[in-house]
Amino acid sequence: MGGVSRRDSLMDNFRVALEECGLKDLGFVGSPFTWSNRRAPPNLIEERLDRCVGNMEWREIFRDVTVTHLPFWRSDHIPILLNIAEIGGRQWEGKRPFHYQRSWVEKEGCLESIQAAWKASNGCNIMTRMVNNLGSCARQLQQWNKDNRRRLNENILLKKKELFCLSGTSGLVVWNRCRVVERELDNLLNDEETLWRQHSRVGWMKKGDPNT
Template sequence: MAEIKCKLEKSQGMTVPSVCRNGGLALLWKDSLLVKVQTYSPRHIDAIIAKDDRNKKWRFIKFYGHPKTRKREESWRLLVNLSPRSELPWVCMGDFNEISHRGEKEGGGERPEWQIRAFSSAINKSKLRDMGFVGPEFTWSRRLGARGWVRERLDRALVSTNWASLLPQVRLYNVASCSSDHNMLILKALRPKSRNKRRQRLFRFEAMWIKEEECDGVVKEAWERGRILMGRKIASLTKKLQWLECLLGGGANMEEIHATKVELNKLLMAKEEMWKQRLRNCWLKLGDRNTTFFHEKASKRHQRNTITRLLDSNGNWQDEEHIMGHIFVEYFQELFTSSCLTVSEELLEAIHPKVTESSNLC
């Protein structure tokens, strides 16, 4: 774990060991954060977090629902019991091993209704709500042999109302992963788009390309078509994987997802070799793909007073610009439009006229 901390640039943290092959939790953080762990168990880590402004505190709970259905109720009792322990805004995030409605499952056997209701009831009792997500609809998938694939949304973030008000710019991103059957959950704030144009990078030969059988052909083709950058290939495959995960489909789509993950894995392994060659150090070992450790970026962004999303009349969050425009128009039209207006005679008689009849004749 000490090595992982260094590579993730997180100097502080705590871990809860797994039970047999199930579970195992880790919470890592930077020195710039003030984190106080309140309680922990094989199913949760409860911590209070503060950054620069120590008065702006909030609560983060890493949660892992019991993998066995017959013991799932224990997890829901834990969730409900954690709720009243602090008045701070809080978010509960992790793998709950359960769905909240039938639309969050595709393929496989049908989930019992009582099981779904138990999870939804625990969320309501805890005074939390699903904060939604950006990205693929499902966060977990598995091949069932001849029966095809099963996909479910098991991972999520539940937030209190005051947490959503405290950090309205934060979104949860479901990011497809090629090395796990679960997608990654990334909780981060929206950032303004940069208008600065990037400089065109210089071409440099990479020694790792020699290991590929197609190297000779690629070099010859490169002389004709121009340079081929691995970063663009990885970005393209990552975008393709994210797009495939968002599609609704059967086994054929899942097979394509599996093939894309295999291809992306090969490129990521090659990228390791590239950074190992460039940096000439011993930090990177085979199997470690955290190349962001070698990409130190310390650029400060100017915060802008922007409205990133709006709650429409149906209670749904909207972040499309044209939809937000319609919400603004509808709101102010309703605000400044009179409905069922009645003016009593007594009120009219109490008003003293300022314009006389002679003034109207002029």
């Protein structure tokens, strides 16, 4: 879409190679374009340059295949997802130990969770109350952290879905909205990366590595 039309002769060698190897286009779901110059309309150019192909033997083995064009994001080429099997998520067994993370105190709701837990516990003496308070705080913070992670994952998914819905459409308003959503998604993914770095550090510390 847009730009100067490319001569069919430039693609002849590519078509011949596909035919000689018996490779067929696997189709796709999503935006029809896989490449964009990422310029604002009316200078926007989009084309389908990338695709998934397979020969007869491969398609006999993998009959139920889905190719999805994911949204443009920080690149002139889109990511393409080839789904050939369902992979079940790993289920963790046992109770995970509690690890407090310093960055939590900067997040909204952390101090409120601690204060609520500290007030709720009781005991016959000071030491009993202290132990109960610490246990209550740990449970509250674990639940608060779990809720935060869930909201973060939901927000990331929503932004990716919005980019997916916007892909394949044109216009300056849509282009500007895509840039806004990309920035919002960047911030969310930075938060997610921070969580994974902290999780990685905890893992190394458990194995005795100071991770310095």
